[in-house]
Amino acid sequence: MLAAKTELKNAEKVKQYLLKHHLLHPEYLLVKEFGFLYFPLVKKIKIPGAEVIDARFSFPAKQKPVTVEQLLTAKLTKEELEHLPKSQEVVGTILILEIPEFLQKKEKVIAQAYLQSHKNITTVVRKDKMHQGTYRLRKVKVLAGINTKETIHLESGVKIKLDLEKTYFSARLAHERLRLAQQVKPKEEILVMFSGAGPYVLVLSKHTDAKKIVGIEINPLAHRYAVDNVVLNNCKNSTVHLGDVYKVIPTLSGKFDRIVMPLPKTGEEYLPLALTKARAGSIIHLYGFLQTTEVQQHRQKIKALALKAKHPVRILRTVECGSFSPGTSRFCFDLKVLK
Known part of the structure; x- marks a missing residue:
């Protein structure tokens, strides 16, 4: 495989050049060996600060993210998979699971799949009751992950600390x-x-x-x-x-x-x-x-x-x-x- 070989001191500059010109191979990780870094390339081209070589070793493949559907293939029927919503609301590190009523008997299995497939999620909850009362609060039930309802949500460059049951958001x-x-x-x-x-x-x-x-x-x-x-x-x-x-x-x-x-x-x-x-x-x-x-x-x-x-x-x-x-x-x- 083609690779850009560079000294460690030039690594960041070479990396930015490769990213800017879309030269990095998307399916493989770089290799560090004997004081040099080897970046996998998609094509042969002159690169400032690096030597382009035909590497005689294998580059480790990037781990492809596992989807919720893949994790649930053996646990849900085809019809049940088709009724999984395409998106879920995420507040900070908490995913709020919404699924059809007929799937609720398998909610913990589904919640675990979302937890496993979303690395930035640490807790999965479901709405237990709709927003109600003067404060428009809702109850949620923890289904998987860390037992918490408090999180810090990142939005448009600000941090919003909140508890899902204590404030409407x-x-x-x-x-x-x-x-x-x-x-x-x-x-x-x-x-x-x-x-x-x-x-x-x-x-x-x-x-x-x-x-x-x-x-x-x-x-x-x-x-x-x-x-x-x-x-x-x-x-x-x-x-x-x-x-x-x-x-x-x-x-x-x-x-x-x-x-x-x-x-x-x-x-x-x-x-x-x-x-x-x-x-x-x-x-x-x-x-x-x-x-x-x-x-x-x-x-x-x-x-x-x-x-x-x-x-x-x-x-x-x-x-x-x-x-x-x-x-x-x-x-x-x-x-x-x-x-």
Whole structure:
């Protein structure tokens, strides 16, 4: 096999050259021997800092990742394999397993396969109960791996420490959080209602030049994580408050250029309150779980609520940002306050 032979002192430079020009053989590992490194090549070409030779030894093959399907071939029927979802939600090092009800009798076997095939996963859980209650919390059951429900999730360059049972969090909203960040202008003052463990606060702090970001969360357990996360990510322009938004918002001084309302089930009920902290030209991001056929009616409801609060709004855009259940999606209404 063709190989690039180089001294150790030139190894990194040669490696970067090979990567840049797509010359490394994808199926084999390099070899270190007698003070030299040998990089397996896909073709013969002159390489700065290395001698191209025809190696007389074998290169070790890279271990190909084992798929979930391969691990379960002997344990599930063909029909059962076909009903395995193509993707699963991963929060930090925890995979949240969602499988059809008829497969639950084999959930531990399936969980073990996911654990074995995903090297960055240390725990597999399944949802035991749906999100419920004032804090929108869910129960999960550990099926495989380390017995923990706490993790640090990496998203868009920030670290989000959380416990799956103590705070509401969806990793699938990562793109949506970046979408909001991309709209923020320098020196904006931003209010995040229902801020949870701080994902919106953290991403907005990391990816914008906002002057000030304020989060409010009623769940004391989630708030504790938010406080830690602000410190963990060195978010010097961010503060988080514990309490009911109806009680905290009146205590905040001034108004905000942007208000984020990531409470999708009853968020519109808080719109009149949010408008008291908006100035003319402010942007509000209001979320809702809706069927497609309900969107237009919900748009009219939002406008009516704003008009009644004497702060009319224009809906700039309606963005579908994820599925909630069959037939129902999460929508974000980007509103501009007119006065």
